[in-house]
Amino acid sequence: MYTTDLTGKKQAETVAEDPKKLAAFEARVANDEFIEPKDWMPEAYRKTLIRQISQHAHSEIVGMLPEGNWITRAPNLRRKAILIAKVQDEGGHGLYLYSAAETLGISRDEMTEALHAGKAKYSTIFNYPTLTWADIGAIGWLVDGAAIMNQVPLQRTSYGPYARAMVRICKEESFHQRQGYEIMMAMMAGTPDQQRMAQDAMNRWWWPALMMFGPPDDRSPNTEQSLRWRIKRETNDELRQKFVDITTPQAEAIGLKVPDPALKWNAKRGSYDFGEVDWEEFYAVVRGEGPVAKERMQARVNAWEDGAWVRDAARAHAEKRASAKVAAE
Amino acid sequence: MDALATSALRLGDDSLVLGQRLSEWCGHAPALEIDLSLANCALDLIGQATHFLGLAGELEGKVRDADTLAYRRDVMDFTNCLLVEQQNGDFAHTIARQFLFSNYQELLFAGLTASKHARFAEIAAKAVKEVAYHAKLASDWVVRLGDGTDESRTRMIAALDWMWRFSDELFVMDEVDAALGIDKAALRPAWDRRIDAALAEAALERPSPRRGVMGGRAGHHSEQLGHLLSEMQFLQRSYPGATW
Numbered sequence: 001m002y003t004t005d006l007t008g009k010k011q012a013e014t015v016a017e018d019p020k021k022l023a024a025f026e027a028r029v030a031n032d033e034f035i036e037p038k039d040w041m042p043e044a045y046r047k048t049l050i051r052q053i054s055q056h057a058h059s060e061i062v063g064m065l066p067e068g069n070w071i072t073r074a075p076n077l078r079r080k081a082i083l084i085a086k087v088q089d090e091g092g093h094g095l096y097l098y099s100a101a102e103t104l105g106i107s108r109d110e111m112t113e114a115l116h117a118g119k120a121k122y123s124t125i126f127n128y129p130t131l132t133w134a135d136i137g138a139i140g141w142l143v144d145g146a147a148i149m150n151q152v153p154l155q156r157t158s159y160g161p162y163a164r165a166m167v168r169i170c171k172e173e174s175f176h177q178r179q180g181y182e183i184m185m186a187m188m189a190g191t192p193d194q195q196r197m198a199q200d201a202m203n204r205w206w207w208p209a210l211m212m213f214g215p216p217d218d219r220s221p222n223t224e225q226s227l228r229w230r231i232k233r234e235t236n237d238e239l240r241q242k243f244v245d246i247t248t249p250q251a252e253a254i255g256l257k258v259p260d261p262a263l264k265w266n267a268k269r270g271s272y273d274f275g276e277v278d279w280e281e282f283y284a285v286v287r288g289e290g291p292v293a294k295e296r297m298q299a300r301v302n303a304w305e306d307g308a309w310v311r312d313a314a315r316a317h318a319e320k321r322a323s324a325k326v327a328a329e
Numbered sequence: 330m331d332a333l334a335t336s337a338l339r340l341g342d343d344s345l346v347l348g349q350r351l352s353e354w355c356g357h358a359p360a361l362e363i364d365l366s367l368a369n370c371a372l373d374l375i376g377q378a379t380h381f382l383g384l385a386g387e388l389e390g391k392v393r394d395a396d397t398l399a400y401r402r403d404v405m406d407f408t409n410c411l412l413v414e415q416q417n418g419d420f421a422h423t424i425a426r427q428f429l430f431s432n433y434q435e436l437l438f439a440g441l442t443a444s445k446h447a448r449f450a451e452i453a454a455k456a457v458k459e460v461a462y463h464a465k466l467a468s469d470w471v472v473r474l475g476d477g478t479d480e481s482r483t484r485m486i487a488a489l490d491w492m493w494r495f496s497d498e499l500f501v502m503d504e505v506d507a508a509l510g511i512d513k514a515a516l517r518p519a520w521d522r523r524i525d526a527a528l529a530e531a532a533l534e535r536p537s538p539r540r541g542v543m544g545g546r547a548g549h550h551s552e553q554l555g556h557l558l559s560e561m562q563f564l565q566r567s568y569p570g571a572t573w
């Protein structure tokens with residue numbers, strides 16, 4: 001997930017907080033009140049949020065790359081326009097989220113530098129390549145689908161600016177999911193070549209999509225605190241189950257096979273049983289060993305470095321304008 | 330194709346090829362805000378292309394639709410001007426191309442809104458607002474880059490110098506334009522004023538006069554267009570007849 005805790009470490013609460021303030025804060029959060037930038041908050045809450053929101057923002061930005069890979073090759077004008085609009089939305093999401101994180105006392109440049117230095121994480125899912133047009137369908141349907149599942153509850157997360165950013169973002173995500181499913185649907189109704197591409201994309205994206213929800217609950221050390229702070233509202237395993245339950249019938253409806261021999265409807269639970277995710281692969285991708293992790297980072301770093309002179313020029317021009325204005329007054 | 334259909338085709342091809350070029354920036358622009366505004370322009374242009382190519386297909390006789398025209402023609406049948414197919418280069422090149430073209434396109438569409446051909450007027454009425462924004466965006470960046478730093482100024486000068494030879498072609502009139510009832514040559518003085526005003530604000534000199542490079546309207550393009558098309562048309566050509 002864009003927001004899942006990828007540090008894998010238990011976050012130490014090092015700062016000794018004023019117990020009275022802390023109790024008042026905990027009570028407000030437990031009461032589902034919003035915490036606003038000017039409100040007192042424990043340092044660990046601020047740090048966790050900065051990490052989570054910036055990681056979410058980075059995921060939106062890096063997430064532009066795998067789909068951007070197909071914009072110039074989209075199969076018709078309508079699909080091209082939809083894909084540009086979709087990727088543009090993701091950039092907009094990054095923008096809202098960076099702004100939300102900035103209210104916690106960190107600048108966008110600092111966050112960007114942390115990403116480029118490999119210190120900040122982003123969703124593991126974007127370190128997989130997009131090989132055929134069907135991957136664009138699979139990403140919209142599965143990846144945005146998984147993102148929605150995580151983000152809908154975050155509209156009620158405890159930090160006000162983050163919750164409001166999520167409201168704007170969620171409005172757009174359902175369109176992303178639909179256009180992806182529509183691509184898959186069209187391809188499954190198409191030629192044998194198209195069906196082959198669609199099934200191949202399904203085979204490659206299914207497991208990484210399940211990994212988006214993060215490690216299993218028993219290996220997710222910070223879940224409890226995040227739930228208490230309303231930074232997270234459902235556990236990784238709960239969300240993963242929900243995703244499998246919703247997505248499996250969608251796959252079957254268009255003739256796609258879910259690549260999991262253990263997948264089986266469990267009437268007693270009213271849910272699907274499914275196989276074990278390859279967690280070794282997940283942790284490797286978190287460590288930065290995903291198939292195209294280096295390419296993704298290189299693309300971001302290149303864009304940033306190649307664009308430095310443009311940003312410098314804009315800043316220099318704005319400063320000249322401002323001082324000319326002051327001089328004129 | 331008759332003259333009116335060809336007019337629609339030219340308008341569509343200009344927007345399509347420039348939209349395709351701009352969309353190459355997606356995810357790679359110098360700043361997030363720039364990424365979003367370039368994507369915006371690309372979207373507008375793809376939308377215009379869809380309308381004009383659709384119209385060209387109708388006028389031609391309803392055999393080819395917008396997608397067929399966009400995806401199933403080869404270089405010789407593309408009628409866009411050479412300016413729009415120029416490679417993105419650095420950001421200054423992209424801006425120089427946009428600056429010269431959008432200022433022309435805005436004047437052209439403004440004129441077309443009064444066309445006696447209602448369908449052209451309708452499309453132009455919506456598009457002229459979009460293009461006015463593109464022209465403003467590009468002109469603002471010409472000023473920023475021209476005025477910004479020594480490096481940005483040097484790059485902006487080089488980019489204008491690169492693109493300048495393709496501007497004459499924009500104003501060439503032939504029987505196709507005559508049939509549409511728009512005098513492109515007459516747009517030039519207004520275009521010159523706009524270009525000069527922005528260059529003056531940026532303290533940049535107008536590139537020296539030079540022989541214009543032409544041929545796009547007749548299907549004689551630069552070497553780049555074939556590469557652009559082979560990328561854009563790859564799926565339609567590899568899987569003919571498939572619906573996506």
Ligand SMILES: [Fe+2]
Pocket residue numbers: 060089090093169173
């Ligand atoms: Fe998003």
Ligand SMILES: [Fe+2]
Pocket residue numbers: 090144147172173176
């Ligand atoms: Fe999305």
